[in-house]
Amino acid sequence: MSTAHSYATGAEREQAEAYFSDLLSYSLERLSKEPELLRADQDQLRRQAQEATKTHYRAFIAAAEGLESTRAELEAVSCHLDALAADLPALSWACDTFTQSAAQFAAKRSENKQLLKQHPVLLELLEVPQLMDACVRNGNYDDALDLRAFVAKMALLHADLKIVQQLVAEVEAASEAMLAGLMAKLRGPIQLPECLRIVGCLRRLAPFPEPELRRRFLQCREEWLAELVRELDDTNVYEYVKRLTDVHRLQLFDVVMQFRAIFSDDSSAQQTVAGASSGIGTESRDGGAVYSWAQHRLVFYLETLAGVLPRIGEGGSLASVLEHCMYCGMSLGRVGLDFRGLLVPLFEAQVLRLYANSVKAATDMFVMLLDVHKWVAMPAVAARVRQAGNTADPSTPKGDDCAGPPYALLEHAPLAVLTNGLLAAFNELRHCTPLSLCSSVAAILQEALEGAVRVMAHYRATRALEDSNLVHFEAACAAMTGSVVPYIAACFGRIYPGHGKLLDVRRATAALNAPPQVLEEGTPQPALSDTSALTSASC
Known part of the structure; x- marks a missing residue:
C-alpha cells in the first residue's frame, strides 16, 4: 500500500x-485566464465524477464494503500478529529444541545405520560367551582361551562400553567353569601329553601363581590317588595289598614324571636320594614339593601295609607280597623314591609273628594230645614202621641229614x-626267610622244644603209669630226645645253613635226660594245660 502511494506521488x-x-x-494574458480554466476543468471533473458515481454507484458501495471488510480483517490480522509476536519466543525455543532433538535423532540414526552395517560383526561379538562356553564343554580349551584373550584386548580398548563390560563378565563366568573343568581333569586318569596340555x-588362564599351581596340581593328583585307594576291595587282603602296591607304583611314578616334565626346575639334576635308612628321595634345593608329597603317600602306604600284613596268614602269600612290594620300591627308585629299606622291618615282624604263631599252635596241639593220649602198643603202626625201615633206601642219609621225619614217630x-x-x-x-631273623627264629624254636621237653618231663614226674604204658612213654621220651629234637635242629640248619x-640240642633235651629227683628239686613244672610256658617269643 505504501509502495502504491509512493508511485502515485x-x-x-x-x-x-x-x-x-x-x-x-x-x-x-494566458496566465490571467488560467484560474477560470482551472475552475471550469474542476467543475467538469466534478460533473463527470457525479455522473460516474451515479452510473457506478454499486461499484462504490462494493468498494466501501470491501474496504470495511479489509479494515476488519486487517484489525484481526493485527491481533493475530500481536499474538504471534508474543508467541515468537516460545516458538523460537521450540524450534531450537527441535533442532537439537533432530540433531540427536540424526546422530542416533547415523549410529543405527552404522550398527546395521556392522550387524554380522556385532552378532559374532555377542556370541563370544556362548561360543566360549561351548568350547569349554567340548574340551576345546585352546580356542576358549583365544576367545578370552580377544575379549580382554577389547576390554583394554573399550573399557567404557557397557556391552564390552557385559562381555567381560560373561567370559569370566565361562573362565570359572573352564577352571573347574581343568581341575576336574587333573583329578582323573590322565597321561603326560594331556597333563601338559591342561597345565x-x-x-x-593364570588363576594361580606358579607355586600355587604346583600345589594345586599335587593336590588334585593326591585326590585321584586317594580315590583309587578307597575303591580297592579289602575283603581279600592278599589281593588288596597287591593292588594297593600297584596303584602306588604306577601312580607315584606317573605323577613324579609328570611333575618333572611340567615344572622343569624341579628336575632330577638338583635332587638327591636318601640312604637306606629312609629309602625316600630328599627334597630338591628349590623346594621339592613333589617329593614331600611322595613322602606323604609312601608313609600312608607303609602305614596301611603295616595294618594289613598281620591279616596274611600264609608264608607263601607273604613272600609274594614282599616280592611285589620290593618290585614297587625298585621301580620307584628310578625317580628317587626307593623305599625298600623301609619294608624290611615290616615284613620281618610279620614273618616272626607268623612263625611264632605256627610254633605256638604246634606246641598247644602237642600239649593237648599228650594230656589225652593212651600209651598202648599199636601193632599195625609198629609193623608199618618196621616195613618202612626195612624198605628204606640205604643211600638215604641218616641222623641229622635225613630229609624226612623219622618213621619211629608214627608210634607216638x-x-x-x-x-x-x-x-x-x-x-x-621257608617262603620268606630273612637272615636277620635267624637268632629270633632260633630263640623261638629253642624255647618251644625246651617247653615240650619240660612238659614231657613233668608228665613223667606227675603221672603214675603202669609198666606196660611206662615202657611206651619212655620210648616216646627217647624218641623226643633222640629223634625229634635233632631232626628239628637239622631242619633249622637246612633253612639257615x-x-x-x-x-642247643643238649639244653633242649636236658629236662628229660636229668634224673627225676633233680626235676622235683627244681622249679615247679608247668601243668599240661599251661601252654604259655612252651613259647614266649613275640614279634
Whole structure:
C-alpha cells in the first residue's frame, strides 16, 4: 500500500513539474485566464465524477464494503500478529529444541545405520560367551582361551562400553567353569601329553601363581590317588595289598614324571636320594614339593601295609607280597623314591609273628594230645614202621641229614603231631626267610622244644603209669630226645645253613635226660594245660 502511494506521488510530481513548465511558457494574458480554466476543468471533473458515481454507484458501495471488510480483517490480522509476536519466543525455543532433538535423532540414526552395517560383526561379538562356553564343554580349551584373550584386548580398548563390560563378565563366568573343568581333569586318569596340555591351559588362564599351581596340581593328583585307594576291595587282603602296591607304583611314578616334565626346575639334576635308612628321595634345593608329597603317600602306604600284613596268614602269600612290594620300591627308585629299606622291618615282624604263631599252635596241639593220649602198643603202626625201615633206601642219609621225619614217630602220635606242626611252621618260614631273623627264629624254636621237653618231663614226674604204658612213654621220651629234637635242629640248619649251632640240642633235651629227683628239686613244672610256658617269643 505504501509502495502504491509512493508511485502515485511520483506521477503527480511529474505532472506538477510539467504543468509548472507549461505555466512558465504562457503569456500574461494566458496566465490571467488560467484560474477560470482551472475552475471550469474542476467543475467538469466534478460533473463527470457525479455522473460516474451515479452510473457506478454499486461499484462504490462494493468498494466501501470491501474496504470495511479489509479494515476488519486487517484489525484481526493485527491481533493475530500481536499474538504471534508474543508467541515468537516460545516458538523460537521450540524450534531450537527441535533442532537439537533432530540433531540427536540424526546422530542416533547415523549410529543405527552404522550398527546395521556392522550387524554380522556385532552378532559374532555377542556370541563370544556362548561360543566360549561351548568350547569349554567340548574340551576345546585352546580356542576358549583365544576367545578370552580377544575379549580382554577389547576390554583394554573399550573399557567404557557397557556391552564390552557385559562381555567381560560373561567370559569370566565361562573362565570359572573352564577352571573347574581343568581341575576336574587333573583329578582323573590322565597321561603326560594331556597333563601338559591342561597345565599349559592353566598357565594361560593364570588363576594361580606358579607355586600355587604346583600345589594345586599335587593336590588334585593326591585326590585321584586317594580315590583309587578307597575303591580297592579289602575283603581279600592278599589281593588288596597287591593292588594297593600297584596303584602306588604306577601312580607315584606317573605323577613324579609328570611333575618333572611340567615344572622343569624341579628336575632330577638338583635332587638327591636318601640312604637306606629312609629309602625316600630328599627334597630338591628349590623346594621339592613333589617329593614331600611322595613322602606323604609312601608313609600312608607303609602305614596301611603295616595294618594289613598281620591279616596274611600264609608264608607263601607273604613272600609274594614282599616280592611285589620290593618290585614297587625298585621301580620307584628310578625317580628317587626307593623305599625298600623301609619294608624290611615290616615284613620281618610279620614273618616272626607268623612263625611264632605256627610254633605256638604246634606246641598247644602237642600239649593237648599228650594230656589225652593212651600209651598202648599199636601193632599195625609198629609193623608199618618196621616195613618202612626195612624198605628204606640205604643211600638215604641218616641222623641229622635225613630229609624226612623219622618213621619211629608214627608210634607216638603226640610227637608226630609236634613234628608236623614244627615242620608246617618251617614251611611257612621257608617262603620268606630273612637272615636277620635267624637268632629270633632260633630263640623261638629253642624255647618251644625246651617247653615240650619240660612238659614231657613233668608228665613223667606227675603221672603214675603202669609198666606196660611206662615202657611206651619212655620210648616216646627217647624218641623226643633222640629223634625229634635233632631232626628239628637239622631242619633249622637246612633253612639257615651255617647257623645250626644257634640251637642247643643238649639244653633242649636236658629236662628229660636229668634224673627225676633233680626235676622235683627244681622249679615247679608247668601243668599240661599251661601252654604259655612252651613259647614266649613275640614279634
